[in-house]
Each structure stands twice: as structure tokens, then as C-alpha cells.
Amino acid sequence: LLQLKDKNIVIMGVANERSIAWGVAQSLYRAGANLIFTYRQERSQKKLNKLLEKHDFEAKLVVQCDVNNDESIAEAFKEIGDRVGVIHGLVHSVAFAHAEDLKGDFVDTSREGYAFANDTSAYSIIAVAREAKNYMTEGGSIIGMTYLGAQRVIPEYKVMGIAKAALETSIKYLAEDLGKENIRVNAISAGPIRTLAAKGIPSFNDILKDVEERAPLRKNVTKDEVGDMTMAMMSHLSRGVTGEIIYVDSGFNLL
Numbered sequence: 001l002l003q004l005k006d007k008n009i010v011i012m013g014v015a016n017e018r019s020i021a022w023g024v025a026q027s028l029y030r031a032g033a034n035l036i037f038t039y040r041q042e043r044s045q046k047k048l049n050k051l052l053e054k055h056d057f058e059a060k061l062v063v064q065c066d067v068n069n070d071e072s073i074a075e076a077f078k079e080i081g082d083r084v085g086v087i088h089g090l091v092h093s094v095a096f097a098h099a100e101d102l103k104g105d106f107v108d109t110s111r112e113g114y115a116f117a118n119d120t121s122a123y124s125i126i127a128v129a130r131e132a133k134n135y136m137t138e139g140g141s142i143i144g145m146t147y148l149g150a151q152r153v154i155p156e157y158k159v160m161g162i163a164k165a166a167l168e169t170s171i172k173y174l175a176e177d178l179g180k181e182n183i184r185v186n187a188i189s190a191g192p193i194r195t196l197a198a199k200g201i202p203s204f205n206d207i208l209k210d211v212e213e214r215a216p217l218r219k220n221v222t223k224d225e226v227g228d229m230t231m232a233m234m235s236h237l238s239r240g241v242t243g244e245i246i247y248v249d250s251g252f253n254l255l
């Protein structure tokens with residue numbers, strides 16, 4: 001039904017066991033996909049290797065990739081392409097903003113901090129799609145991870161809200177551009193999940209509590225729920241969907 005068996009899927013952004021990308025990896029692995037991981041820091045590579053061992057998962061390939069660097073992206077995807085031939089799916093689960101730009105007042109966001117957050121969290125999906133598409137010769141599916149702060153002012157989210165708005169719009173332009181090659185491009189807008197990246201957001205606990213109290217499902221989402229929706233978006237089941245922002249947030253965005 002899913003048609004994910006032996007499909008080569010690149011997952012970017014497993015930093016540790018809590019990472020949303022790790023939830024995605026578990027769902028896709030169970031569906032029979034071949035997993036290719038990219039990491040930025042050595043520390044993450046070590047954590048990833050331990051996770052794979054602990055869960056008895058076999059990765060097809062693990063490569064280093066810094067999305068702030070075009071050369072690093074080109075090298076990583078060349079290595080992936082040379083090793084697996086065809087890429088069927090890509091999960092971009094990467095974002096970063098300087099801690100000082102997530103504190104204090106939004107109006108004090110620095111020029112450099114604004115550029116860096118957008119470069120890492122939004123432009124990177126364009127750069128990565130450009131390299132990946134060379135190997136997506138049988139069509140494919142690309143997913144980015146976003147958050148409601150792109151659409152509404154969530155005061156704590158600050159410059160990341162701007163970066164996510166750019167990411168969501170980039171997803172739509174990429175969908176239009178790559179649709180002719182049968183490559184679908186979508187984003188999942190996840191509810192708040194306690195991860196390393198979430199640590200940078202002050203009052204994250206209040207955001208979690210608010211979802212639990214007010215979201216239609218009256219609970220927070222898990223990385224496994226995001227993983228399962230990502231699996232659906234990677235699969236044959238979603239073949240008619242592109243350019244969409246899909247909320248996995250217990251319905252909170254309705255409020």
C-alpha cells in the first residue's frame with residue numbers, strides 16, 4: 001500500500017533520540033525504506049550510530065552535510081548518488097537560529113542573526129533540493145518541517161517565525177518548479193515537541209501546556225506522530241499532494 005519497500009530516503013537532522021527526524025526514521029524503517037542519514041556535527045554522528053545499534057537498524061549510508069555550505073551539500077549528495085543511484089525521498093528536518101536572537105525583543109534581531117536563521121532554516125531546502133533532484137530521476141517526495149509561528153505571531157518564536165514563513169513559501173515555489181519532474185514538495189507543521197532545538201525557545205513549557213489544555217485533541221503530539229505523517233507523505237498514498245502545509249498539531253492551528 002505504501003510502496004516504500006527498498007525506496008532510498010535521505011533523512012537530515014537526527015541530533016539525538018528526541019529529534020523529530022529520529023521519529024521519521026523509525027516510521028520509514030518499519031515501512032521497509034532504505035535510510036540514508038546526514039548529520040552536521042561529529043557529536044550527532046556518534047549519537048546516531050548508537051541509536052542505530054540500540055534499535056538494531058541498518059542504515060544504507062551515513063554522510064556529513066552542513067546545510068550552510070554549498071560545497072558540503074554538493075559533496076554529500078554526490079556521495080549519496082554514487083552509492084545508491086536513485087533518491088526517492090528527502091526529509092529536511094534542520095533549523096537553527098542564534099540563541100541571542102531568540103531572547104530579548106524581536107525588534108533587536110541582528111542583521112546577521114536574521115540572515116543566518118534564514119540561510120540555515122529556509123534557503124537550505126532550496127540548496128538541498130537542487131542537489132537531490134539530480135538523483136530523483138524516478139520522481140520523488142521532499143518534506144520540510146515547519147511550525148505555526150510562520151503563520152501567526154507566537155512571541156517566543158521570533159526570528160524563527162520569519163525563517164519558517166520563508167521555508168513554507170519556498171516549499172510552494174519548489175513544488176511548482178519540481179512538479180514537472182514528478183517531485184512533490186510539502187511541509188509538515190508540527191506541534192511543539194521537546195527536542196534539543198526546542199531548548200532555545202524560552203517559555204517552551206508554557207507553549208506545551210497551552211496545547212494540552214486547548215488543542216482539539218487536548219494533548220501534545222509526539223515525534224512518532226510526525227514520523228507517521230511523514231511516512232504517508234513519502235508514500236504512494238500521497239501521490240496527488242504537493243505544495244501543502246500539513247498540520248500534525250492536535251488541531252491547535254484551528255484556534
Ligand code: 0WD
Nearest residue numbers: 015019020040044066067094095145147192193195196197
Ligand atoms: O517543537 C519542535 N521541536 C518543532 C520543531 C516544532 C515544529 C517544527 N520543528 C522543526 C524544527 O524547526 C526543525 O526544522 O523540526 C525540525 C527538526 O527539529 P528538532 O527535531 O526539534 O531539532 P533537533 O533534534 O535539535 O535537530 C535539529 C538538527 C540538529 O542536528 P545536528 O546534527 O547538527 O546536531 O538540525 C541541525 C541541528 O544541529 N542543524 C543542521 N544540520 C545541518 N547543517 C545545521 C546545518 N547547518 N544547523 C542545524
